[in-house]
Amino acid sequence: MAQQSLEKSKIKFLLLEGVHPSAVETLRQSGYENIELHQKALPTEELKAAIASAHFVGIRSRTQLTADVFEAAQKLVAVGCFCIGTNQVDLGAATERGIAVFNAPFSNTRSVAELVIAEAILLLRGVAQKNAAAHRGQWQKSAANSFEIRGKKLGIVGYGNIGMQLGVIAESMGMQVLFYDVVNKLPLGNARQVPSLNQLLSQADVVSLHVPETASTQNMIAAEQLALMPAGSILINASRGTVVDIDALATALREEKLSGAAIDVFPVEPRSNDEEFVSPLREFDNTILTPHIGGSTVEAQENIGMEVAEKLARYSDNGTTTSAVNMPEVALPEHAGSHRLLHIHHNVPGVMSAINTVFSENAINVSAQYLQTNEKVGYVVIDIDADYSDIALEKLAAVDGTIRTRVLF
């Protein structure tokens, strides 16, 4: 596909799921006014209709961007995930179409870590069930099964940005921190990496999950893993709903194997605040259930809005892909005075040679060229004289292995 440069007023941004107004403000400051805003995720057919004319789409965790949706999005250049997780996007399908996907890798990290600490304190004190009882008129003043977090063992599964931040806060409150990760990580403070998930589960008083949604994390906490946890321990999941087998967790709570749980993410989540939340966990007073709000603070949402909108605007303005999750990363200078060709291709032998032949055979002077590749895709950016950009765009689109070409001026 070859795309001509468009005036900013013709470039359409479709922003869904109530992304923070800071995103709109940032886009406007960059000169983009054609912004369609929706407060909710759209049902599939409405999404397809709205995305058909969009060049950029902004989503949070609810909108599923499948291959089928991308098929309806013929003008789409990039996706902005106004969150950390990108599992809601079919990244393979996006890459095959040369659609860049951006996210905000740490703007809500602190918000998640703070929520988890709060939940660990509340659950160790039995506040969830005492609160529920008080709402029913019952007075449960007792110190039985009510503990400080000081001195307790926190087991963190997934020691990435959130896991590490959580570990630091937990230690400052006197907890002992253990973590399990598939990658060897530098432990912060006195945290200690353990070699297996089973070892972590069998030692921790509180287990908190901070892994991404992948094939390897699917139901990573099921009946077998819950059985390893010490009697009276606590499970917290603010990662993704697919990581915990919810029925197995319900059984462990019913059998009083665990003394409580805090769950922010669910295998199936309501599409909007108008839909009923259905879960087998609703019956348990000792379980804190939150509507996927780990990253939902004013601070996080404002920062995410600015960060992701800025990435989309920069990609639109000059082709910079810094921190794209599915494209080679190229940080580009401005290109005043020249036209800029962007070429996304399959990373196979011969493509660069064919691209360079386009310029040598047509006697087109190249003023700058930038190239980055990953294992699947190559991204080459070429600045040339304005007079030649039409012919170069046409020839580049015909190079074998081309996924997409675009010209910016």
Ligand SMILES: NC(=O)C1=CN([C@@H]2O[C@H](COP(=O)(O)OP(=O)(O)OC[C@H]3O[C@@H](n4cnc5c(N)ncnc54)[C@H](O)[C@@H]3O)[C@@H](O)[C@H]2O)C=CC1
């Ligand atoms: N509840 C909410 O609102 C939010 C949820 N999240 C979720 O939290 C997840 C984690 O976020 P970050 O810490 O920023 O991600 P990150 O990418 O910095 O860290 C993830 C860690 O998990 C590890 N990991 C991956 N697969 C694993 C496995 N099978 N076993 C053990 N460790 C494994 C990785 O090596 C990495 O260290 C996100 O992917 C997202 O799904 C993020 C923000 C808000």
Ligand SMILES: O=C(O)CCC(=O)C(=O)O
């Ligand atoms: O706030 C949201 O919409 C989603 C937060 C989240 O799960 C993430 O950042 O991965």
